[in-house]
Amino acid sequence: MKLQRHNAIRELLAGSRVTNQDELRRxxxxxxxxxxxxxxSRDxxxxxxxKGPGGYSLPAANGHTPAAGTGEDDGPPSVAEVMASFALRVNRAMNQVIVHTVMGGAQPVAAALDYEEWPDVVGTxxxxxxxxxxxxxxxxxxEVESRLTKILES
Amino acid sequence: MKLQRHNAIRELLAGSRVTNQDELRRxxxxxxxxxxxxxxSRDxxxxxxxKGPGGYSLPAANGHTPAAGTGEDDGPPSVAEVMASFALRVNRAMNQVIVHTVMGGAQPVAAALDYEEWPDVVGTxxxxxxxxxxxxxxxxxxEVESRLTKILES
DNA sequence: AATTTCCTTGCATACTTATTCACATCCTGT
DNA sequence: ACAGGATGTGAATAAGTATGCAAGGAAATT
Incomplete structure (x- = not known):
């Protein structure tokens, strides 16, 4: 339940302004x-x-990537890292997987996917x-969808 | 006096970690x-x-998005509006619909489609x-194709 | 099955931040 | 010099956020 809630929070923040935790609760x-x-509060x-002048925001919307904050700096960021920073939702249709991200987050996610060269992925x-x-x-x-979803929810 | 204080705060934040206002005060x-x-608090x-996981931080240091923070306008334009303004042609292939627009018109159209969240649309x-x-x-x-075509031809 | 362990949550409350009110200071035009 | 109006501040307090603790539940272990 917690993971879905976290995703719901991400979507809410991407789409609307949330000033405090009670508003988020409602x-x-x-x-x-x-x-x-x-x-x-724990979430x-x-x-x-x-939290800034415009209310709560996702770490990526500030350029406050977890990686930037916590040291390690070698090699391009992993799919897991960029997904955690940017991804909101994962869907699938036929042979395509669609990843929705925060504004500006699509390029980094695609770059990471390209870099890792997943065998089932033909292109992004x-x-x-x-x-x-x-x-x-x-x-x-x-398979790709479930793998990405798992990453998103971890 | 206030201005110097603001600068002192900026310097402090650039150089050290400040997790709350009382620490900043000291x-x-x-x-x-x-x-x-x-x-x-007023400063x-x-x-x-x-304020984030690592304490307070400067807005400049993180490329904070002005779009998110400022300005309430009266809602984004509808798909019908942007289609009327930009769209040239609508085609379909398998589960994909392709909308050709005038140069630079693709982003607004996609944004409007995203905003309206049509249930059959997985992503754009x-x-x-x-x-x-x-x-x-x-x-x-x-269905989406015919709906878009209808809009285009109205 | 019973027990243990780990996780998640709500409640109550401690802690942190924002705001209200009152007052002092510094302009500005009379 | 004085009245009126900004602006900045502290004290008190309201508003918002974090956390210790205990309860409940799921999964693993005995």
């Missing part, structure tokens, strides 16, 4: 997540969100906030 | 600025600082003059 309740402020901490196309991942066939796409 | 006092927490607001990717709309399956794509 918005989540409308989406079916009924939790208390205490839980949200926010775990998700490493930032990135816009501003959407990555299109072309897979060999629907079956492979399903 | 560090400033060592530099000769004796003020209360209330004043620092932080005026300077539009962010926009280049300069082409929007690729990924649908759940060929049937849904046909």
């Amino acid at each position: 918005k989540l309740r409308r989406r079916g997540f009924a939790v208390t402020q205490a839980t949200l 926010i901490h775990e998700m490493r969100l930032y 196309v990135a816009g501003d906030d959407t990555v299109l991942v072309i897979c060999r066939d629907p079956r492979k796409a399903a | 560090k400033l006092r060592r530099r000769g600025f004796a003020v209360t927490q209330a004043t620092l 932080i607001h005026e300077m539009r600082l962010y 990717v926009a280049g300069d003059d082409t929007v690729l709309v990924i649908c759940r399956d060929p049937r849904k794509a046909a």
Whole structure:
């Protein structure tokens, strides 16, 4: 339940302004997540969100990438890292997997996918906030989808 | 006096970690600025600082997005509006719908489609003059195509 | 099955930050 | 010099956030 809630929070923050935890609580309740402020405080901490003049924001929206904050700097960022920073949602249609990200997050995610050269992935196309991942066939796409989803929810 | 204090705060934040306003108060006092927490709260607001997992940080240091923070306008334009302005042609292939637009028109069209969250649309990717709309399956794509075509021809 | 262990959560409350109010200071035009 | 109006500040306090603790539940172990 917690993981879905975290994703719901990411989507909410990407789409609307959230000034405080009680407002977040009310918005989540409308989406079916009924939790208390205490839980949200812990969620926010775990998700490493930032709070600024415009309310809460995702770590990536500030350039406050977890990597930048925590030292390690060699080699390009892994798919897992960029997904954690930018990805909001993963969907699939036929042999394609669609990754929605925060604004500007699509390029880094696609770059990481390209770099890792997953065997089932034929290619990627990135816009501003959407990555299109072309897979060999629907079956492979399903695998890629579940792998990405797992990363997103970890 | 306030201005020097603001600069001192900036320097402090650039050089060390500050996790709360009372810590900031003590560090400033060592530099000769004796003020209360209330004043620092106001300073932080005026300077539009962010607070995150690592304490306070400067807005400049992180490429903070002005779009997200500022300005409420009256909602994004509808698909119908942007289609009327930019779209030239609508085609379909398998589960994908391709919208050709005038140069530079793809982004706005994709943004509007994303915003309206059509249920059959899994995602969109926009280049300069082409929007690729990924649908759940060929049937849904046909529906989306006809809907877009209808808009285009109205 | 029973027990243990680990995780998640709500409640109550401690801690941190924002705001209200009152007052002092410094302009500015009379 | 004085009245009126900004602006900056501290003290008190309201508003918002984090956390210790215990309860409940799921999964693993005995």
